[in-house]
Amino acid sequence: MKTPEQSAPAKNFNEETITLDTPIIRGETSITSITLRKPTSGELRGVSLVDLASMDVLSLRKVLPRITTPTLTDIEIGRMDPADLLQCGVAVGSFLLKKSDREAALIA
Template sequence: MTVEDNTTTEQKPKATFETVELDEPIARGKTTIREIQVRKPKSGALRGVALTDILQMDVSALTKVLPRITEPALTEADIRGLDPADLVQLGGTVAGFLLPKKMLEGNE
């Protein structure tokens, strides 16, 4: 077991974001949302859902998780009204965040 001690207070880990451009923008009052930033979730944002459901892009699981990790924060109503292609893009982004680095290295 390897334990690293990174006690420098100046170097805090930065959140990982990915921007998803929507095919069908979301209209929210006078505002039109054309892109969503998705933040790599911490374990707490995944509470109440099975990781396998997220990896399989289960709509119910995504409906629970996406409001916790998107900017602007999507509502459940926003997610239910998404174009299916946009939901697939967002779900694929979230699923990609859950893959170990070793698995991603082979695809680059």
């Protein structure tokens, strides 16, 4: 008999899906969720890691178009609901942690 820990799929620490409180409207399409993937070092070019870890809006506006699916534009990010932008910032900030530290944060 499997325990709940054994039957649940393993958490992918390299991506996070966010359900938006306020959908992003793109033409006739309504984007209700986005997936963020862990950025590579090259995708962090031109951004201070300290600013990104502090969820600086300008830093997020530079990085999010590089790591979102569907790919969001700078203008779309600028029009995001602040609660949704905060969720994106939390996800990006967690990507900057070591995997073991992220696992420990989930258990705590």
